[in-house]
Amino acid sequence: MFDTAPYEYRVFVTNMTGAIDMLVWFYRQRAGAENLIKEANNDAGLKAHPSDRFDMNRIHFQLAMVAYNLNAWLMLFSREPVADAAKLKHTTLAISRLRFLFIAAKIWSHGGRTGIHYSDQYQEQGLFQRLMTRLRAIKMQGAAFASVMYPALN
Template sequence: MLGCCPSVIIVARKTPRLLEELEKAHWRPSPKTDADEQCEFQYQPEGWGKAYRFIALRYLKKDETPKPQYQLFDTPKYIYRVFVTNMKGPIDLLVWVYNQRAGAENLIKEANNDAGLAAHPSEQWAANCVHFQLAMLAYNLNCWLLLFNREEKVQANDLKHTTLVTARLRFLFVAAKIWRHAGRVGISYSDQYPERGLFQRLMDRLRNIASSQGKFQPVLASALRL
């Protein structure tokens, strides 16, 4: 089933036979994931032509604190995450790859729903291609805009995703008045606008973007580190 795919990792479906394999497996500590233990084994599901590599994480049921909404197997003592893959590599790396893909799916959903990516305004392929590129440009510009508004010392792992809907409410759909006086043009914001300080900081950073020797100069003192 996975033989025709160059590299794939998918969530395994819960079955009684698979639970038996999980109980028999050799488990060891999992210091590089959020799980308590990890294991791997070769297993051939019913109807599959051959056995494949299964990797699993398990969590002790210590309390009722909600965990992230992964696809989980729940048993009286443990909670399991199980994957089947044809990829090589350590378990923690493969789980990270899957988590990144799951995060990408959420971003794609956001682009479809909030950036208009799923709309097809024309019956002509070329026109739809242009619409797609413009939608992606708008989405990416919004992402860059939010990066410009990050706190000075925050690092990549600490960044929290801000949705398009939230960004629009905070920085785009803003009640303001454009005024002209004595040859000057300005903008006055409502006294009720709670993000005035953040918005002004963002605008100041954008105004400070400048190129020198063919490169853009940084507008924040500390670079964003991965």
């Protein structure tokens, strides 16, 4: 509509009152939430309701949200150490599944021990190794967990 580089034009139709900058913030947050809901429906399995019973569907929803939140934590654990929290990009569940779940592995058992040997022939090997090293480094420090990322996100 208007070709002006430093400005962004949006149209909001609302009956809310308040400062314009707060209304713009509210609607941007709402749009972001709608995108997350869409991703949860499509990638985390919330679109399908496994039962006609409400309590069963509630449990399914909670498990899907646990999976979604675990994905978010895995993405935070696998970030670059000096990443700025404001500049972190959102990674969808489908992308992280391709990066971390579809890795060829072999479960071995020998001498009373069981382990997993991961293939070393995949593109995200460095990222996966960094993630696993950080996950193995999680330790209790008093009543809380010690940080495994330096610097920690603020």
